[in-house]
Amino acid sequence: xxxxxxxxxxxxxxxxxxxxxxxxxxxxxxxxxxxxxxxxxxxxxxxxxxxxxxxxxxxxxxxxxxxxxxxxxxx
Numbered sequence: 001x002x003x004x005x006x007x008x009x010x011x012x013x014x015x016x017x018x019x020x021x022x023x024x025x026x027x028x029x030x031x032x033x034x035x036x037x038x039x040x041x042x043x044x045x046x047x048x049x050x051x052x053x054x055x056x057x058x059x060x061x062x063x064x065x066x067x068x069x070x071x072x073x074x075x
Contacts, residue, residue, distance in 0.1 A: 007068075014064040015057045022056015023049055
């Protein structure tokens with residue numbers, strides 16, 4: 001595998017982990033809040049969980065890019 005291929009695989013793995021973490025966070029925080037208000041439906045719960053997954057994936061991906069930039073040797 002080339003170096004570019006390895007970097008793409010690492011970025012995909014980090015994004016996947018972030019999506020998993022975001023899904024868990026969205027499920028616990030968002031759905032519990034909606035349930036406490038009595039407004040939780042299947043659609044609203046799905047939207048909150050999906051939004052958490054997207055937010056987690058984006059956060060982890062941007063964090064990974066920042067980490068790669070900071071650890072990249074200067075030439």
